Amino acid sequence: MRVFMVLLALLALPCQGLEVAPKHWWVGMQNPDVQLLLHAPNTAQRQWQLRPYDGVKLMRQHHLDFDNYQFLSVHIGAQARPGTLQFVADDGAQFDYQLKARAHDSKQRQGFSSDDVIYLINPDRFANGNVHNDNHPSMIEKVDRQARDGRRGGDLQGITERLDYLKRMGFTQLWLTPARENNMATGSYHGYAMTNLYAIDPRMGGNEAYFDMVAQAAERGIGVIMDMVPNHIGANHPWVADKPSRDWINNGGEFLANNHRRQTVMDPHSSVYDRTRFNDAWFVPAMPDLNQRVDELSTYLIQHSIWWIEQAGLSGIRVDTNSYSDKAFMARWSQAIMAEYPNFSIVGEEWTTNPGIIAYWQRGKHNQDGFSTGINSMMDFPLQAALVKALNEEPGWHTGWVRVYQSLGNDFMYANADDLLVFADNHDMSRIYTQLGQSVNKTKLAMTLMLTIRGIPQVYYGTEVLLDNTPSDAHGDIRIEFPGGFSGHQADAITGQGLSAEQTQMQGYLRTLLQLRKQHSALRQGRMVHFAPKDNVYLYARIDNEQRIVVILNKGGKQHLALAPYTEILQGAKQAKNLLSGEVLRLNQTLAIGAEQAMILALQ
Template sequence: MTVPQSITELDLKNLTNRTFHPSPVAWEDQVLYFLLLDRFSDGKETGYRDNRGRRVAKGETPLYQPGDAGNAIRTEPEAAVWRESGSRWCGGTLKGLASKMGYLKRMGVTAVWVSPLFKQCSFVPTYHGYGIQNFLEVDPHFGTADDLRELVHVAHANGIYVILDIILNHAGNIFAYDRGYTPYDGSTVYPVTGFRSADGTPNLPFGPIDTKANPDAWPDGAVWPRELQAANAYTRMGHIRDWDSYHEYLDGDFFDLKDIHLGEGEVDAFRPSPALLALCEVYKYWIALSDVDGYRIDTVKHMGAGATRFFASVIHEFAQAIGKENFYLIGEITGGRDNAFNTLATTGLNAALGVDDIPLRLEDLVKGRANPADYFNLFRNSLLVRKESHVWFRDKVVTVIDDHDQVCRGAKKERFCAGDPKWRRLVLNALALNTTTLGIPCVYYGTEQAFDGEGGDDRYLRECMFGGPFGAFRTRGVQFFDEENPVYREFAKILALRREKLPLRRGRQYLREISGDGVTFGLPYVIGGEIRSVVPWSRIFDTEEMVLAINTDADSPRTAWVLVDGSLHREGDRFAYRYSTDPGQVRGTTAVQRINDAVQAIQVTVPAAGFVMLEQR
């Protein structure tokens, strides 16, 4: 299809003259899966199961075997090539992703969140997608707009929603200032040499482009659509130095990415800029064209509340007008929990991406390094957010373990499984905790294959699932779509129960007290710098209670008495193990014991590094 150059060419009326895929009733019922498109699949793998479950015999890239680990770093020159490959395009495509919908469906994923796929500046390898040069075109590295439409169609046919990662705050490195050092100082608007051409040279006029006079501007030069070529579409105030300074983080450039001027005024008096109005049309177009189900909005903090609210209102109204009643807008909002939820209340975004406190507290709990209450208290009622019940959090936060930035870790960036080999035995517990506690759970690609992401830099968090030149575990030429991997296999069982049991998706949540003797109870806590214990919690919906527990001891099984809701059970009632990492426990039962007039408990055994789910028979 012809790529439009201006928003005036977007025929939204004809594009919306059809029936669209409906939104989910409740997003907390979904399990998200986030992937970097360049690093997921190139469609050339062999030995995996296709969307119908059939083994694929053709292809070039075989399944990873343990002996393949380190095959790309046997010599220092090879290691240097492998490391450098992680900073460049590796070859994942939309067609490759479409071919793996069966892999995701069989795991239990119900919504896929795809990294930005719009056209990048051609002179820099921004494989991650966050440096857009043309907001109206799919980057050719990934495929075409028709490939995107087919991807969404295949996903929907497999019961999977699609969320696109989008950017409004900035464009790519599309123009050059007339000097090399451009720090934000609060007042200087720096002169611009010109828009960049395909090779990065700033030799194009900084303003609306006449393509007859400047034929090199299309398609790889300047910025598109045309409406973003106006000089006043950009703040031009230089790069951010203080990331927490108000106005600086709103008006400064995100490193060399150029800040877009979105409007003026505080929230209630906000006036959108022509650039923001154009971007609203751009993102309405992608909904109409592709039938996607939601957007994850990048760098919301840097957009400002007024621009965010305006955009959210426009997109929600447009989506509802075409039958997508619950089109979801997820904001990347940094600055802590209270800032995130205040931003939601102010702007009308549906959910915040929990990239601050949640990942580290979840990881420290599973690894036995922190009190469980530190994680569970993130979901407690708070006067600061002025909500009457912690249930409010169930569809307002997207919870993650690993992700592509690891902003919560500072300079020490790595996946959950990095370092001690025992973490690979505990990663299923991390996935289980994430998907059976409050929030909309999101799995980062490769975690289900225990990727370790070691190296301390962003690139090492972004290994290729399909092998290529930069495969996981320091490999090349082997793929990781292994449905027999124990983590993948057991996680699929857990997600199947999550789909079946309403309390696991929508229930209230309580960290439970434990006892060794059945008499004295208390919350599990760290002793001597670690906790090796059963950590149980309950999910209760209406009159149904499910008890879940992990064991932070990676070496030995643990048994504890666990409190249950005394108003829902009677002495002698039995709980059955619906799931256990020890298959021999499944269908076994444990009886409710009355401790005193107000307290009842069940005895729960959890395998070493294990996870169990129990429900009342």
């Protein structure tokens, strides 16, 4: 063996064209094993050796169906130290591989929680900080600001330059729709058809711009959540034409339309046909569906997620099309991440108004089929739908605020309703101002609810200045340019220049809500007590050991609210301070509240 290694050392040359993933790894991880995926023409014909390195062993090498890929299984023991591993092959090829030291307290990083408020951004539509990266010679699609689904040129520098604004407003977490490479011919701005899972799109500024943005956000107390898509890739991903195995992509690499019957995952009566048509069929033709039942692919997807968390310093992950992936893989994926980062946060997207389906995917839920996941948060689509209906319809036995009341009443289904992500709108639906018929007062009521109830609030960019996609509900129009983020804009949301009186008012109102939530622990962590709505009024309280705060939402005309039904939360309080106006109110027999107004009362 020693003679063999000496000969390899003499013959070894850097392996041209060899791609290795993950790009590097770390010592001291909870899981001591890492799988290296090697990609180069006919690389599977090579036999590799690892030059001696204390604490590190090459345990196995193998390939699947095709010779352009090879897998090396490496064990990194507890005694291993940061440094450079050297791999040499029997044909003289070699490559170096870096083992890095982890950042201080990386394992103990804190995820997002109900103490946070998340700001959701489509990077291409938010702000253009560097016009020189609008187009890139290796990227197919170019900037076209006139096309509905065209690229606008927004980038990570544009976001970084506006972090101070986000801090002033009161946001503490930033969720970007995917910024990774999306080298598709059309519609690439949305980011969900990725073509390189380890690279930030160069039109966004590349990896270093992303790392810089995360670091600068952290300096301002803002965490960053990465949008990940384990279910599928873009049709221009190299795996489509050159894959490691025949079954790497579902349905033999050919498009099969998904039935979108998400309940088949947990339905005890579902047919194999329907379950397969949901799990294995493709979301759309441009997004080939990955087969996570292939163990090597499952490991690849887990490792790439951990790589981004560790390398970038993330505080959370948002999982796109959560239920479309193989559910056994999703359990393995989420549990592997949480084993490395016990205080981390993951939020899953399951777009349904059925709370039972959403509850199935949350960590701690005892499911009939024994399924268990590591995902702590899910997006509360039932509440979002109930809110819009409540504000747009006349009150009745089953309508108006009762819809919100009943939606929150379903919290018994969830393992932890306080960990649900609550939102009035997002990047896949019309903006809340649009959904509410361009009513400023209704929009204020919606945002008051979302920032004062249980859960983790998420606000879509531009909501604070009433961005509107009327009359179109096309995605390209929903994801409108942020005012002041691009050349030619007359209005600027950061400076306030050119905003209408209503936009300025809304921006100030949302800032006030964000600051109140920050200042009052009960609004973030207090238990919730709510009362059946009556006469267009919905009243609830948030209560902790320090505070009792009452929220009153009136979507009707001016009223005098009788206080007798609410004695259990008033507990003899004689007065309350309206945190929105600063006015101190006497709590006698009735309380006056204006038409389409909200009150946030701190009981005294």
